[in-house]
Amino acid sequence: MKFKEIHIGNLIKKRTVESGIELSRICNFIPCxxxxxxxxxNASSLDTDVLLRWSKLLGYDFFRLYTQHMILYAPPPSENRDQRIKKTSQMPVFRKNIYTREIIDFILELIATGQKTKQEIMQQYKIPKATLYRWINKQG
Structure with missing residues (x-):
């Protein structure tokens, strides 16, 4: 799946069809x-409360789609800003990024095709060296 353009409504519809959940159950759970x-x-975006209900109902983490988008397409923060935020932020800190099979395959393909070096991958996507080399070793 391409994470550049996310049309959440289409993805919810696909998952609903796969799940076979009846419309009456959906309307009761959402509620709508x-x-x-x-x-x-048909919506390209939804309110987070509604998206959370869809995620629970369909047993699929739709928020992860946006996380993958952030990993791939958000510009890396400057180191100064990153350090300043860590010192003053009240926000929860997560210990590790979430790497799906699609993300790992994407990264490995960049290396295999020579589009990016291992060093560029580690710098641009903030992937630890040990993690990247583990992926490479498992692939081969």
Whole structure:
């Protein structure tokens, strides 16, 4: 899957079809009308509370799609700003990034095709050296 353009409504619709969940159950859980459910299938973005309900109902973490987008496409923060935020932030700190199979394959493909060096991957995506080499060793 490409994480550059995320149309969340299409993805929710696909997962709903895969799951075979009836529309009446969806409308009770979200809560919404049938028309609103169909509107959500066409929406490119949704409120986080609604997206959380869809994630629970369909047993799929739709937020991870956005996390993968951030890993791949967000510009890396400057080191000065990063250090300043760590000292003053009240936000929770997560110990590690979430790397899906798609992300790992994408990174390994960049290396295999010569588009990026291992050093560039580690710097641009902030992937630890040990993690990157573990992926490479498992691939071969």
């Amino acid at each position: 009308t049938e028309e609103q459910a169909f509107e959500m299938y």
